[in-house]
Amino acid sequence: MKNILEKIIQEKKETLVKIKKNNSLSFLEEKIKTINTFLNFKDAIINNKKISLISEIKKASPSAGILVKDFNHLDIAKTYVDCGSTCLSVLTEEKNFLGKLEYIKDIKDKFTIPILAKDFFIDPYQILLSKSYGCDCILIIIAALDKKQADDIYTEALKHDLSVIIEVHDEKEAEAALKYERALIGINNRNLKTLDISINNTISIFEILKNHKGPLISESGIKDEKDAKYIYEKTGIKNFLIGESLLKSDNTAELIRRFTEIIQ
Numbered sequence: 001m002k003n004i005l006e007k008i009i010q011e012k013k014e015t016l017v018k019i020k021k022n023n024s025l026s027f028l029e030e031k032i033k034t035i036n037t038f039l040n041f042k043d044a045i046i047n048n049k050k051i052s053l054i055s056e057i058k059k060a061s062p063s064a065g066i067l068v069k070d071f072n073h074l075d076i077a078k079t080y081v082d083c084g085s086t087c088l089s090v091l092t093e094e095k096n097f098l099g100k101l102e103y104i105k106d107i108k109d110k111f112t113i114p115i116l117a118k119d120f121f122i123d124p125y126q127i128l129l130s131k132s133y134g135c136d137c138i139l140i141i142i143a144a145l146d147k148k149q150a151d152d153i154y155t156e157a158l159k160h161d162l163s164v165i166i167e168v169h170d171e172k173e174a175e176a177a178l179k180y181e182r183a184l185i186g187i188n189n190r191n192l193k194t195l196d197i198s199i200n201n202t203i204s205i206f207e208i209l210k211n212h213k214g215p216l217i218s219e220s221g222i223k224d225e226k227d228a229k230y231i232y233e234k235t236g237i238k239n240f241l242i243g244e245s246l247l248k249s250d251n252t253a254e255l256i257r258r259f260t261e262i263i264q
Contacts, residue, residue, distance in 0.1 A: 003193040004062055009144055011095050012120045020125060028128040032160075041087055041114035041137035041163035042184055045215045045239055048086050051228070051260045054116065054217065055080040056243030057107075058091035059098040063195045066098075067247045073103045074110060076247070081111045083256040087137075089116040089241055092130065101133040108134040116165065120144055124156040137163035140183075142173040143193065154180055165217065169201065174208040181213050186241060190220040197221040199231060206235040215239050225258040232262060 045052045057080075059071040068076070073090070080088060090107065091099035097118075104115050117135035119126070122144065130138055138157050140150055150166075157164045166177040169188040177185050187205050190197045202218040209216055218231050219241040228240055240259065249255045 004195060005141075005144055005193050008062075008093070008096055008120055009122060012093070012122055015094070016123055016125065019129065023129065023132075025125070025128055028132045031132040032128065035108075035132075035134050037108040037112075037134050038161070039112070039114040039136050041116060042214065044086055044114045045184065045217075050238070050263050051232075052086040052215075052239040053084075053256060053259055054087045054089050054239070054241040055085040055246055055256070056089040056091070056118065056241060057103065058118070058243055058247070060096075061244070062096050063190070064244060067244060071098075074106060077107045077111055077113075079252050080246075080256070081113050083253045084260060085113070085256065086239075087114040087116065089118045089243065090135075092117050092119045092133075101130065104130075104133045104135050114163075116163075121153050122149060124152050127153065127156045127160055127162065131160055131162060135162070137165060137184075139165050139167055139186075140180075141167045142176055143167075143169060147176070150176075154183065158182060167219070168205065168209075171205060171208055174205045178209070178212060184214045184217055184239075185209055185212055186217040186219045187237075188219045189222070199227050202231050202237065203234045206237065210235075217241050224255065225262050228259055229262040238263060 057076050060066045090103050091097040092101045093099050114136040116137040117130040164183040165186045166180050166183045167186040168174045168177050187202045189199050189201045199221050216237050217239040218237050223245045246252050
């Protein structure tokens with residue numbers, strides 16, 4: 001039986017075949033020229049001296065099912081922006097996370113905040129596709145790609161002035177990520193093949209990544225400010241990508257406030 005990541009990647013390949021038929025590279029390049037809302041995602045993280053929250057907008061996930069029944073991406077974005085999130089992560093994968101690239105454009109039309117297109121990037125074509133909706137950063141999941149694919153997508157993203165998060169979830173992937181000197185590195189506390197989760201994953205991998213030039217981000221499984229503070233005290237990492245705990249909270253604004261106050 002295929003693991004979950006392999007299943008999603010196969011589906012993404014099939015989806016891209018259809019999208020490419022209707023959206024040529026020249027069409028996407030012309031579309032990008034009409035957008036004036038681009039921001040520097042990486043600099044927003046670097047220049048923030050306190051906690052950086054990359055707050056995630058997603059309707060569903062394979063591990064949790066439907067997260068938000070009355071889902072409205074603009075309402076969620078407004079709460080995140082109003083409460084001081086540094087950046088947003090917007091799920092754009094349609095089949096498993098019920099995301100849409102259009103969400104990025106909608107949010108950028110109303111709010112000034114850097115946005116990560118959270119998807120499974122397997123083809124350099126997706127760089128222009130995602131940028132044509134206004135994203136500022138893309139994701140490279142090491143576990144999903146071979147070395148050449150990762151290199152090609154990274155190079156294409158930098159060529160088009162996008163920030164890049166290289167996502168790793170074990171020591172081998174962390175070693176491989178070090179060569180991407182201009183990237184941010186996200187340590188995923190969730191194993192994408194099994195969906196098992198532990199925030200100690202950030203701590204165990206940190207030693208390999210601590211001298212990386214770009215910012216480090218702890219991702220997934222961070223339930224509250226106690227988890228974030230635990231990671232910060234063990235590693236000094238102060239950048240967190242947080243989704244489900246914010247989306248499921250009865251008081252998202254208060255939870256964001258508590259996250260941002262772990263560094264006084």
